[in-house]
Each structure stands twice: as structure tokens, then as C-alpha cells.
Amino acid sequence: MDLDFSPEQLLFRDEVRTWLAENAPSEPRPHGAAPMREYDLAWQRTQWEGGWAGIAWPTEYGGRGLTTLQQLIWYEEYARKGMPSIDACFVGLNHAGPTLITRASEEQKAHHLPRILRGEVVWCQGFSEPEAGSDLASLATRGEIDGDDIVVTGQKVWTSFADLADHQELLVRTDRSDRKHHGITWVIADMHSPGIDVRPIETIDGGAEFCEVFYDEVRIPLANVVGEVDKGWAVAMSTLSFERGTAYTAGQVRLAALVENLIELARERTGPDGRRPAIADDEISRRLATCRAEVASLRAMTYAGICRNLASDAPGPEGSIIKLYYSDIAKQVARLAMDVLGPDGLEFVSRWVPGGWSGHYFYSYSASIGGGTSEIQRNIIGDRVLGLPR
């Protein structure tokens, strides 16, 4: 066992550091929908031009063909430098892209993957429906095959950045016999197609990245099906496992930085007794240190997961352990921030601005819901990691 990077990995890290220092965006990330899209795509384009897009993607589609370890090094240096979140590009880089790499045809890969890496397109995910949340397989959005098209009618929900997106990884029901997991098809939708209507959903933290998407006889070419018609469930599951695995690395590195910021805050602010700094309060200081310990162990788990992935192929159900632990810690950190703030926590400050702890706090409620609720993660761990009866 060792934690040392090899000479070439160290070289890689130095290159990352140098490049980030020279190429970090000078403008802060805007928050309006359209300017954010432009900003995120432009920054992705810059990364691509620098050779930093798709570090662990195959070289034939424009990636670097390196391992997830180099990807981890990138994430860590990226977060350490306080680089912007890549929200609008997230689904393309972390969900759709990896799924296409594993499951798509050569034509589909050749068309889509380079565009994702080059920052030309924004992708979104169309999985959940109002009546198919945790029970994803009960989705009801219809896909009728008509000639060379699938004609889609129905509704999706919780689609992040649907209002900015060009493409969508969309699950539709193409066979309505009662076998729930059968009859689902994974298809690439063009978000500019006629019949698609997107309505943003306002969330409890003041954000509006989630959308409802309505489909009224939207025609999607059959050529856009990834895998086979009716067999999209396995395709979707590979994406979800991926999401719960290394895709959390970036978020996890950000969470570690958040804990350090909170420690800083607790040093500066007066604590609940109105006399000593918050960090001198025994309860607050123990909770801060506990957060540090937990975030450290989350990182160790991620490292171990990456080492495991280097030895095998696809991410397993263990990703749910990381996802569940991440969610718990994220919520705890945010609650602690509110306790450090006391009455000042009643003031709303968006998480996008410095000191936006109350915004972070409300945002943290999404951690145990999005990407599969913590209850679903516990089911997966119980059923698939521990082998408990269903």
C-alpha cells in the first residue's frame, strides 16, 4: 500500500498546477441561466484546448486516456485552486458521456463525445417523473415507435439545467406490458425538438436549476437509441452507479474545502456565549473536528474506490456507500454552520456568494434526495452490498 504518486503522476500534477495557475478564469461565474451556460461552455472549451478535458476518457474520442487517478489529481488541484463548479457541463461529462462510452454505438460516440469535451453542448438528464421518483422503473413517459422515430409524450421532473440543455439522456417506456424493468428505452433527445416544453422549478434554496420537462408527441430518430429498444434499464443503471462512484469526487473535494471555511468562520466569529470565539466552544469545536475527520475518511474511501476501479471495470454498488456518507456529512456541515451563525443564520445569503451559509444549509437538503434518496442508497447497500433479503 502506498499513497505516493509515481513520478509521472507527480509530473502530471505539476502540469495541472501550472496550467490552472495560468488559465484560471478571471471573471466570477455569473448566475443567470444564459450567461452561466456561456461561461461554463467557454471554460470547458479552454480546458479542452489545454488538454484537460476527458482526462480518463478514451483518446479516440478526444480524451487523454489516463486513469481515474489522474482524474482525481485534477479534481483535487481544481478544488484547491477554488475553480468554478462545472454545473452546466456536469451531466455531459459525468453521466451521459460515461454511459455513451460504455453503451453507445461507434457513430453515436464519434458524434457526441468530442462535442461534450469541446464545450459545444450542454446535456441534461431525463429520468425521474412525478410518479416515478425513487421507483424509477415505474416511469410512464410513452415512446411509440412510428417509422424511424420514437414519438414521446409525457413528463419528466428534477431535470437540472433542462432550460440550458441541447441534449438529454431520456428514459421512455416503449413497451407497456407489466414487466417494469423491461420496455424502457434510453434515447438521446434533442432539447430543441418541437413539442418539448421546459419549466424551471424554484427550489427551497432560491435556486432554479431543476426543471419540469413536458413532451407532446416529440419525434426522436430511432438512431438516437443507445443500446437496444426496450433494454434501456441496464444502460440507465450503469449511469446511476457511475454517478454514485467517482462522480462525487469533485463534490467531495469541495465539501472538504467547505469544512475548512467553516473552521475559519468559527475562529473569526464570537460563539454562542457572546464572549469567546465560536471555536472555543467545546461543542462547536468537537463538531468541527468531527466534520474534519469525516471528510478525511470520505476522501480515503474515494481513493480506495478509485484504486478498486483501477483493478476492475465498472463501478459497483459500493458507490452508494460513498453517496450516502457524503450526503450525511454535507447535511451535518451545513447544520453546524447554522449553529455557528446563531441568529444571523436567519438572513438568506446565496451559496454562490462568500459567507452564503444559510443558502448552503437549505441546499444541503438536496444531498439526501437528489441522485437517489438516502433511503434508496440504504436499500442498495443492504440488498446489493450486504446481500440482505428483499
Add this chain to the structure above:
Amino acid sequence: MDLDFSPEQLLFRDEVRTWLAENAPSEPRPHGAAPMREYDLAWQRTQWEGGWAGIAWPTEYGGRGLTTLQQLIWYEEYARKGMPSIDACFVGLNHAGPTLITRASEEQKAHHLPRILRGEVVWCQGFSEPEAGSDLASLATRGEIDGDDIVVTGQKVWTSFADLADHQELLVRTDRSDRKHHGITWVIADMHSPGIDVRPIETIDGGAEFCEVFYDEVRIPLANVVGEVDKGWAVAMSTLSFERGTAYTAGQVRLAALVENLIELARERTGPDGRRPAIADDEISRRLATCRAEVASLRAMTYAGICRNLASDAPGPEGSIIKLYYSDIAKQVARLAMDVLGPDGLEFVSRWVPGGWSGHYFYSYSASIGGGTSEIQRNIIGDRVLGLPR
């Protein structure tokens, strides 16, 4: 709404105080099985002679015929004065007795109830079996009707004080058709009957009050059946609801005293930093104060429950709320004690001696298991209080 006692209730309380001051046992309670039995029965006899046995029991069976409010006053004064636990008499006074009052025949009542009050007999409960724990209705101990007897063969477990008991409230399966709740009979077993074998079970806190009881063709007269043959489930449920209701009053009052003792300990002992008293530690002091608040609210719930019972008849599923809350608090208090003790908590000190915090800690694990696990209580609250689907 008011918290005031009426003049006669106040008078009652004064009488309790005076009597307890004059009649408190001078000897400490012994811990060996036989001497404890003698001690508990003698003390019960003293209470009966003083007119304090069965405060809320009907007068025709030797009770005082007062309300559970007077019973509460007794418990509170009793605990305040630090009077001994009534363990060996508990089942008779709090399970079997109340069940007999509601469900038994006049002959049964006339025979058993006065003996319980007079401290002549020890009762135990024979409900759980190795394969029928939370799923009590799956019990398999057989009762074959043979002439005027039920012939019992099988095994019970977790029977407190079976080794000291004269009588047992015993559930046996008299009909083995597959209707689980039907076919169970509630019968009074004479623990001195041939064919009964009792083996104490040692527990994690060093106690041995639980026993396994083995039955090998034990003959019990049919006259000992309470209610009807095959219809004992409803009889048992009335006992269990009772157990979860006011029967916890005494334990709850003891828990409040335990919290105050712990606060005392935290004032006297040096805290985790090795410099200040434990109570000066912000975390410990907040947890102590939280325990105080919780115990206070547990008491308020109990008062409200008693007021509700005064207005209605039998205890409802709300008793599970008190039981669950009690268990949670009891475990928290014990954990906090261990944190106050630090390394000294590694030493075992029985909960029967002063400063027996580690004994209390291990004992506290029984709180969420005995009398129906906390999981079962949550099911009951969900199903029967909130009306959630099963």
C-alpha cells in the same frame, strides 16, 4: 387546565410523605435471588398494611379504589424518597394484576388479587419464546386440553424473576390452525408445578433476572384460563398496552432522579480537559440540560396520559409513544454518563450500588428491547396512532 392537586389529593400526598418517612425500609435491598424475594415481599406487605397497596385497584379486591392520579402521587413521592425498586412484585402489580382486574372471573380475582397486594406471591410473565420475540403471535408452546387440564409443553424466554415466582401469566397455543392471533390461550401457571424447569440467563450488565422456562407436559387446570380458551391474544394485548402506559411512571420518575444524580456527578468530577469540572464543558453541560428538558417532557406526557386515562377506560396505543421516548432518553442518559466518566467508565460497577454508571450503561441497552423493541413501538405508533398503511 391546571396542575394543582385538589385539597384531598394534597392531603393524600401528605399522608404518603408521612408514611414513607416513618416506614421506609432501613436495610438496603439485597441482590441474591432468595433474599431479594423475601425483601420485596416483606416491603410489599408493609405497604399493604399501611394501606398503600393497589392505590388505583378496586376496593373489593383490597385496593384503595382511587385514581391513577393518586397512584402517580405515590410513585413520585416514592421515587423522591429513594425507595427501593419493586422488581419481584412488578409483574403482579403492573401486568398480571391489571389484566386480571379487566379480564378474569370473579373467583380468579378474589383468589389472586388480594395475594398480590398482600405481598404473598411473586408473579412472572411467560409470553416471549426463542422464535417468537417481536412476532409474539407466532408463539409455539403447546397447550393440549386433556380433561380438566391444559397440558403444556414448550419453552419461554426473557421471563424476569421466573426463578423466584409462584405464578406465571402464560400464553400457550391451544389451536394450531394457521390463524396466528386465534388459538392462543392466557392461563395462570403455578411455577411449582412438576415439569417446569427454570434456567437463569446472564445478561450483559451482570444481571440474571431473566430466565428461560422449559415446560414438559405441565398440567394446568382449565379453571386457570383467563378469558376464553383460544382467545387469549386480546387478553395479552390489554396487558401490553398497560405496560406501555402508566406502568412506566415509576421508571420515569427514577430516570428523572438519575439525571439529577448525573448532574451532581458532573459538578464533582473533573471534565475531559482534566482541568475544569465536567459541567463546565459546553458539550457535556448542553447534553445534561437536554436530558433535563427531555425527562421533564416525558413527565408532562405521562401526566397528560393519566389525565386522558381518567377520561377514558383502557390505555390506548399512545402508551407506545411514552415507551419509545423513555427508551431513547434512558439510553442517552447512560451514554452521557459514560462520556462524563471517560476512562473510569471501563470499570464495572453494578447499577445497584451508588456510582454504578457503567452498570446502568449496559443495562440501558435493555430499554429499547424489553417490553417490545423500539422498532415494534414505532410500528405501533405508525400503524395505530397515525393510521399509516401496513
Add this chain to the structure above:
Amino acid sequence: MDLLPSADQQELVAAAAEFFAEQVPISAVRERRADPAAIAPKVWAEGALLGLLGLAADVAVGGSGRPLDDEALLFRELGRALVPGPFLGSVIGARLAALSGAADLAGFVIEGHTLVAPALLRVDDDVATVADGVLTGRIRLLDPAGAEYALVVTDDGAGLVATAALTDLAPVESSDPGTRMGTARAEAVPVTCWVPATQDPIALRGAVLAAAQLVGIAEATRDLSTAHAKTRIQFGRPIGVNQAIKHRCADMAVSAEAALQQTLFAAVSLRSGRADAEFQVRAAKVVAGRAAITNAAETIQVHGGMGYTYEHDAHLYLKRAHVVDQLFGSRTAQLAPLLAQEAAQ
């Protein structure tokens, strides 16, 4: 002894609940989001006419002279129905006025003409102080729109300051869409209607009413979650069949019940002058604050994605719970003085 609300009290509470359901449905909180006042002045006036602001005030100043436990039951309904507006500040403000002989002012507040906004005496690291009858420092005002006075509470007592005498008034964004917020500076502003804590336990009274409001939130969110668990279908069955949901609802029921009973116990203790009234009130604020925040937070989780939307009520309860938790001493702030008390009676 009787801890169950009487028929009389139940009737009174039902009337208030009916008024809230008709006049201030929860949707109104979202609708008035951009309005300067969280509650419509017309509704405020009608509530005052109904006697909501003077329930426990002396008849001499225009109140109904009912006991504190009645008022606690009313505040439980305010919490349950998520009613916005400075009820707590105004009710306590009227009492301060009455106790210090300002009967006219008390009457104006009770009639709904004069509003009193609660103030929090800490903004960032600045802690405002009351000394020699004047307030100095930065304060945070809740629902200041149209409020003539701010209610100022310290360990030593409570009083009112005229909002007109404050400077640097600045609105700040509140997390709770049903509570407006601002900061202001007091430069030696005189405090009127000052009632020392030794004369009347006004802060404890406020804590009881705040606890009652938190109880209402804990109960309402328990009910929201339970209702959702019964009707939301996933995997072919209502989600309430799953213990992850069922047991969470059961825990909500426990914490709501503990908060309710302790708050009623505290209200009666304070009203009847029990020796351990302060112990009971602080305990109530602790358990009620925790119950409200925990139950509201769990309600978001029980509702999944739906619970994370602005359109759902869950977050409104959570945010209100945080606001009320800070009034008359937060959970954390109550613990040290609670531990300093003698054991309960």
C-alpha cells in the same frame, strides 16, 4: 390537576383555526412574497377584531382576560397554520405596555393599530445592550413593516423602543418568505415600557408562546408527512408501508407529543406560579424548538424532490421554525440557564 384542553378552550381554538384557514391560507405566504408586510393589514385588523392580540390581556386594556394556557393554544394554531405577522412581538408588547401603566398603548396594540416587531440583539459580532434606560448597538428586526415599536428583551427585563428613533434601517433578505427582516442601529435610544424581569417573567411568557408556535409547526409537519406517506405510491404501494418512512413519522409523533405536553405543562406552571416554572418553560423551549426543526426537516426528506421545491409547504415550516427558535432564547441559549435551575419540583 387536568392537562387536557377544556371544551371551552377547544372551541376558542377552533374559531381561530377557522379564521386562519379562510383568511391566511399558507399559499398567501408565497403570494405576498414581494409585499413589504408578510401579513395583509386588513387581515391583521380582522384578527385583532376577533381578539387574537388580547386574548390573555386584562379586560381593563381591552383584552379578554383569559389565562396564559389559552394564549399558548392560540399560538399553537398560529404555528400550525404558518400565520405570518408580528403576533408574538405585539402580544408581548401589549403586556409590557399594560404592566407599565401605558393602558392606551396596550389598547392600540390589542386593537391592531400599533404593531410591535421583535428585535434580536445580535447582528454579526455586535451585541446591542440596554443600560440606564437606553438601547445601544445594532439590532435585527423581524417583520418591521408598519411597526411603531420594537420589542427588546434582555436577561434583566423587556421594553419597547420606537422604530422611528432607530437609524441605518436596512432591509435584509430573510430565508423565511413569511418573515420580513431588517437591521438597524440604535444610538442610545430610550427604552419605554421597561418591565424588569424581577417584576414580571415576561421573557418566560414569550418563550412559552414561542414554544407553542413551534409545537404547532411540529404537529403540522408530522401531519403533512403522515398524509403524504398514506397517499404517495412508489413500487406499487403507499410509501408509508416502508419503515424508513413509517418510523420517521412515528419519531415525529413522539417529538411533537413531547413538545406539546411540555409546553402546556410550562404554560400552566408559569400561570399558576409554580416554583419550577422557569425550569419548565426553558425545557419547553428546548424540546419544542428541536421538535419543530427536526420534524420540518424530516418532512422535506419524506417528500423527496417535491419537498425540496419552493412550491411545497415543507420548507416554509422549516424556515419559520428557525425564526421562532431564535425568539426569546434559542434552544442552545436556553440550555445553560436550564441547567442552572434547581431540579424540577
Add this chain to the structure above:
Amino acid sequence: MDLLPSADQQELVAAAAEFFAEQVPISAVRERRADPAAIAPKVWAEGALLGLLGLAADVAVGGSGRPLDDEALLFRELGRALVPGPFLGSVIGARLAALSGAADLAGFVIEGHTLVAPALLRVDDDVATVADGVLTGRIRLLDPAGAEYALVVTDDGAGLVATAALTDLAPVESSDPGTRMGTARAEAVPVTCWVPATQDPIALRGAVLAAAQLVGIAEATRDLSTAHAKTRIQFGRPIGVNQAIKHRCADMAVSAEAALQQTLFAAVSLRSGRADAEFQVRAAKVVAGRAAITNAAETIQVHGGMGYTYEHDAHLYLKRAHVVDQLFGSRTAQLAPLLAQEAAQ
């Protein structure tokens, strides 16, 4: 970078696990309950022969010269199999002897001839101190039977004291039937083999091994609970179908995994001299201590009445977890120095 145990390491660990299963099954803890030593001297000697006490010690003193992570994997097995006996004290004691040039003593310990009992320097409110090379005060000894030395650790360093020089030796009852306990008084007893913390981070090394032992406990109890959840039938189905049980097992899996990975990370950090090694080790002790105690406690609950009996193993794990948690700094004791560190690298 590679955080997965190598084939070599797995083989080594499997051999140790096999030895424990054959020579010290958990039932032996109950059987030896009344014996003065928790582990049979014969088994101790055989374990030493197998190299268990010198795995990471220098070859020069009779050790195997393996890295710290190997030793951490061994201690994980010790925890998992609930092996009694002063392994931690003796392994660290041998290192102190080797570092301070007492190669003979190091050899005796590694060969199993000399035992070292860990000491805790606080008994009630007395805190023993090391100053000017002598130990003064009351101490608590773990597994003192047959131990020639006690291991003394302070913030400044660690050393050994001869148990023969202690007075008022008195056995006290230990909660853990697999750990013997006594108290003693040291009246200016000389400390030998003193190694200052500045010379070698011996306390951190001990903390890593303790954390590894706690990891083993967390994993073993997760497995006990999971196995029970699969086989125990109630209401006609294995109890593991109920989320109350299933989700509890899942939470145990999370905490055990976090503890394991952080402990291995810490072991490698300390071995390789990473700048944030102290941060990583303290974090490991915190998460491993919590995982072990929580998982063991939950295992009792998952087993219901069975888990509350002395005959079941659940409580043995819980009690051992509490013992090991106190060694080389408890969870609570680790938090302040952890917070004082620079951020992780």
C-alpha cells in the same frame, strides 16, 4: 498510489486469522472469565512464535521488519476476532525498547517472554504525570497479569515503568470480560525506554493500531448483524427485509468502510512521513472509535433479547470497543488536537 492490501498482505492476514480462529475463539473469552490472564500464556507464546508481536519491528531485534500498514491489518484481525491480551501494549513497548537501544528487552517482548500492559493515566480525578524521568500518581493498568512493564504515554512521549515498582496494586472489575484491569500507585517510579514525541511519533503509531483494532470490531459487528438479519425469522420472513434492520446494517457498512479506509490511509501516511500524518491518524481514531462503538451497540439492538445476553458475542465487542477507544487517546481526546492541525494535504 495503491490503497488496496496486496496479495502478500492478504496472505499474512489470513494466516493470523486462521491462528486466532483455532487458538482463541471468542468462546475462550467467556471460558477464561475467572482466570487471572485473559489470554492463555500458551497461546501468547504461540502467537509470538508466529511473529505476531514483532511484525513491524526491526529484524535486528527479532522482528519481521514489515511496514506499519501490515501491522494495522494484523490489528484489524485482532479486533475482528476479539483476541484478548496486551498486544497493543507489547508491540508498542517493544518499539520503545528498540528505539531506546534496549535491544534485549525488545527481543524478549517480541518473543513473548516479557509482557507490557498499557496504562491509563487517569483514575477518578487523579491524573498521573511524568516529569524528570519519573511517574507519579494513580494509574489504571489493562491486562496487568504477568506484565513486567506498564506502557506510559503522555503528550511529550512514551516510556515503560516496571510494574514491580508500583504500589497499591488492586484488581478492579472490568466491564469487558476479555480485559483484566487494575489500579496502582506510582510514587516517583523511574520511567525507562523513554522516547520523546519529537524523536518518534509513537503515540500516533499506537493510535493507528488501536484504530485498526476498532475497525475490526466495526466490521465483525456489521457482519454479525447482517448474518442475523438474513436468518432470523419473524412474522414469517427474515428480519433483514425490514428497513429498520436493513438500513441499520447499511449504516454499519458505511461506518465500517469509512473507518477502514481512513485507518489504512492514516497508516500509510504515518509510515511514509506525509506532512499531514498526524491529522490523518487522529481522524482515523475518531471515525474508527465511533464506528466500533456504534456498530457494536446496534448489533445488540438488531439481535433483540438475544443480543442482551451474556452468552451472545455482541456485548463483548461493545465492551472491547470501549476499552480500545480509550487507548492512545479517546475519540473525544483526539478532537481538540485534530482541530489544531493544518488542513489535510
